[in-house]
Amino acid sequence: MTKKRRRPIHLHVMVSEEELALLRARMAEAGVRNMGAYVRKMALNGYVLHVDLxxxxxxxxxxxxxxxxxxxxxxxxxxxxxxxxxxxxxxxxxxxxxxxxxxxxxxxxxxxxxx
Incomplete structure (x- = not known):
């Protein structure tokens, strides 16, 4: 039995070590732990809004x-x-x-x- 995924298409992106470090730093700054979610949000919306509650x-x-x-x-x-x-x-x-x-x-x- 195969699991039906919400996002079945795999997207592969190559980055340098510096770019990966910058991505992780910006993720931490935004309070996001999931890289896939962060990259998807940035690609689709151009920004991530971190709200301090x-x-x-x-x-x-x-x-x-x-x-x-x-x-x-x-x-x-x-x-x-x-x-x-x-x-x-x-x-x-x-x-x-x-x-x-x-x-x-x-x-x-x-x-x-x-x-």
Missing amino acids: GPVRELVSLQRRCSNNLNQVAIQANTYGGVYPQDIAALQKDYADLWEPLSDLLEKLTQVVEL
Whole structure:
């Protein structure tokens, strides 16, 4: 039984040692480990976009904390019928902390899209 490949055509390219070293350096720079995927992407699109998701992870963490705090305040309000002003202030601070990095990230993404 033969395995049906998604890309059945083999393409062979000869490079020098210097070119191979440069390819590997650029792959590492782009965060790509698969040479076939890198060469295919460069041949078809002319560029590889490496996205650092660190800021997104931070935003997700901030969003979780903000949501958790909001749930705690909602439980407090529904159970005891009141909310402390410091709870509202903490929610407002968390919300502000969330929007600053979010607006920075959106600005950076806009710059990337405009390239």
